[in-house]
Amino acid sequence: MDFADIYDRYFDKVYNYVRYRVRLADAADDITARVFEAALGKAGTYDPAKGNEQTWLFGIARNAVADWGRARGRRAEVPLDGAFERPGSDPRAEDILEGREERERVLAAAAALDERSRDIMALKFSSGMSNREIAAMTGLGESNIGIIIYRAVRKMQELLGGSKAI
Amino acid sequence: MSENEAAELFNGELDVLLRDGRPPFPSHDEALIRTAAALAAADFSGESAIREELRARLAGGKEGTGVLALIVEAFTGAAFKMVFAAACLLLLVTQVARRPGRVPSPPAPEASLPAPAAPVAALPRALPAPPQVFPAAPRPVPAAPVPGDGALFASIPMSAPRGEPLAAFPIGSAGAGSPIVTAAAREVKADGGTDLVLETESAVLIIERRATSYEEFFDKRTI
Structure with missing residues (x-):
């Protein structure tokens, strides 16, 4: 296993997953570092028969986020402080996601989801896993995963201003 | 269309979006898939301060x-x-x-001492100080005796022990009041040598003559 290659291929995905989950950039950095440090330490125990590298790595990431949440005595999420304002007919809405402010609004919208939905959305949009892979990882049914994603995207669409804003 | 059917259609299109990087066209719910495309395009990794x-x-x-x-x-x-x-x-x-091993031989020890008389008893009571081999050492450790070697005690001349002829005995009376008035002497065999037994009126004195070693008199310690 070439760990440097794994790092280069998965850093962005893992960071995005963690950022979706915890929102705070500093915490995301800290947790992402722990994920790759743990992965490096466990690299010798990685068994390809039990799943691909991405599944293995995101399993570590999920545990790291859960540990982070437990260490702070609260859920592995951040409050909705500084949450987005609904853009409505804001003429700048079409520029959403193009800058930091826009990314913050996406994170704020994600923070409005329940923890399970946010975990699944983060897995789906940061890793591109199939619903079957996510189902295997989370222990939920594949069709249930599909429903959760569908509802979560709908909710975020509403929060972000609907199709006109996107 | 039920929610399950809508969700199934949407997830199919979402997989295409995530695989190809662009939303499928046409879509059954264009607004929703555009939202999904926006979410998929959101990349926060550029804000990471630890990547490198x-x-x-x-x-x-x-x-x-x-x-x-x-x-x-x-x-x-x-x-x-x-x-x-x-x-x-x-x-x-x-x-x-x-290691407290061999030390340099003292320079001509016999030359600095008075010539020993034949009997041991003739040694001067105050011997001259031995040469300062280790002036700074608090307690020189005696070395094992090595024949012919300049050991620490080589400066003390020792004559070969020998017994006085028995003809000198018995010692005559010293007169009234002397603790030794009569004496007899005889030589007896003992372990490692011969003892000279002197007998007086009230005591028996034994003079041992036997081979000894340095270790019998001195502690041998090694630092």
Whole structure:
């Protein structure tokens, strides 16, 4: 296993997953570092028969986020402080996601989801896993995963201003 | 269309979006898939402050430039072996130098002492001080006697012990009031030599004559 290659291929995905989950950039950095440090330490125990590298790595990431949440005595999420304002007919809405402010609004919208939905959305949009892979990882049914994603995207669409804003 | 059917259609289109990087066209719910496209395009990794630092740290540990690797290399490299060998040699030399072994022979000990008389009893009561072999040492440790070697006590001349002829006995009476008025002497065999037994009126004195060793009189200690 070439760990440097794994790092280069998965850093962005893992960071995005963690950022979706915890929102705070500093915490995301800290947790992402722990994920790759743990992965490096466990690299010798990685068994390809039990799943691909991405599944293995995101399993570590999920545990790291859960540990982070437990260490702070609260859920592995951040409050909705500084949450987005609904853009409505804001003429700048079409520029959403193009800058930091826009990314913050996406994170704020994600923070409005329940923890399970946010975990699944983060897995789906940061890793591109199939619903079957996510189902295997989370222990939920594949069709249930599909429903959760569908509802979560709908909710975020509403929060972000609907199709006109996107 | 039920929610389950809508969700199934949407997830199919979402997989295409995530695989190809663009939403399928036409879509059954264009607004929703555009939202999904926007979410998929959101990339926060550029805000990470640790990407390069973490990579260097992890790669360093993996490729042998980390702290642990440096320690391991320090204890296995040629430089460490040389230092270790030098330390062993220094320790060995130090131990040899501290060993209380042979000391330099004192210069002509007999020349600095009065010529010994034939009987042992003729030795002067105050012997001249032996040469200062270890002036700074608080307590010189006696060396094992080596024949012909200049040991620490070689400066004390010792004549070969021999018994006085028995013809000198018995000792005559010293007169009234003397503790020894009569005496008899005889020579008896003992372990390692011969004892001379002197008998007076009230006591028996035994003079031992036997081979001894330095260890019998001195503690032999090694620092």
